[in-house]
């Protein structure tokens with residue numbers, strides 16, 4: 075079984091296509107910096123390896139050795155078992171329902187669309203008329219949608235080129251399995267014609283991106299996982315330009331201006347925190363950052379030996395043992411994690427109530443309905 079960690083990466087990787095398609099100079103810039111993989115990425119790699127083991131196991135392959143090796147990783151955790159099993163079950167079930175051939179960790183040549191492009195799809199199911207690409211995401215921060223997802227569409231193009239000589243594909247299904255955020259996998263379908271039209275679009279973008287040309291696109295969802303997000307001049311200029319407001323009369327800002335400022339500055343806190351993190355890392359490495367240094371933060375007190383300390387307190391009758399411990403119920407979230415979403419659901423229906431959330435400021439494009447302060451006021455009055 076291949077080692078996921080040691081795979082080569084293309085300059086224009088499928089997983090970063092959403093970035094280089096919008097910000098075409100980003101790939102060349104990212105190629106100039108070395109960034110150590112974070113814990114979340116390492117966990118993700120191990121979870122993908124476990125996914126592969128579980129799916130191959132369902133297909134009857136001997137995965138004992140490979141599974142043992144995955145579990146030896148410091149980034150393995152028992153909670154991975156449930157999530158990776160969900161993925162394997164979904165792939166296996168799809169293979170049966172679609173009556174297709176399953177390909178696991180399929181190496182795909184993407185060079186017909188992207189210069190020197192290649193990639194590995196987690197799972198591809200090759201049906202007679204349906205081509206199904208399934209991707210596992212272990213992250214729990216940002217929900218990934220399959221709709222117009224360029225990574226999955228690139229994989230679909232690679233798989234189409236590989237298998238279209240023997241199948242008469244009509245439809246492509248793209249599925250994201252992200253069980254730490256969503257219990258149910260989410261899918262999106264498109265026709266082969268639409269997929270091929272995307273292929274033409276991606277070709278043009280990839281050509282520009284491969285040369286490192288084109289316009290920067292410093293938008294928060296484009297920059298979020300960019301390796302140069304903290305030191306990118308285009309992103310800094312965009313954020314800093316917002317700080318200089320033209321002086322206008324009247325001296326107080328209008329509601330329209332307040333809205334404009336909030337919209338324009340919504341990415342500012344994230345950018346500043348990225349810059350701070352980057353400066354901190356550089357100072358810790360011994361580099362100089364003009365005007366800044368690292369100091370020791372607030373320290374916390376911990377027992378050197380809690381068991382011995384408690385024994386001493388009880389033996390010397392400073393306090394009774396029961397006074398030293400408290401029983402605290404698990405939070406609702408922890409109970410849900412303990413039982414799993416499926417088992418927790420009927421319990422939640424019976425015993426959980428959800429209070430109205432606090433009024434929260436957000437962009438108009440947010441899909442949640444607007445807060446109705448009048449309705450809330452009447453409801454609150456009715457309850458009193």
Ligand code: SF4
Nearest residue numbers: 097292297300303306
């Ligand atoms: S930080 Fe944003 S603007 Fe800068 S290169 Fe990366 S994606 Fe482009």
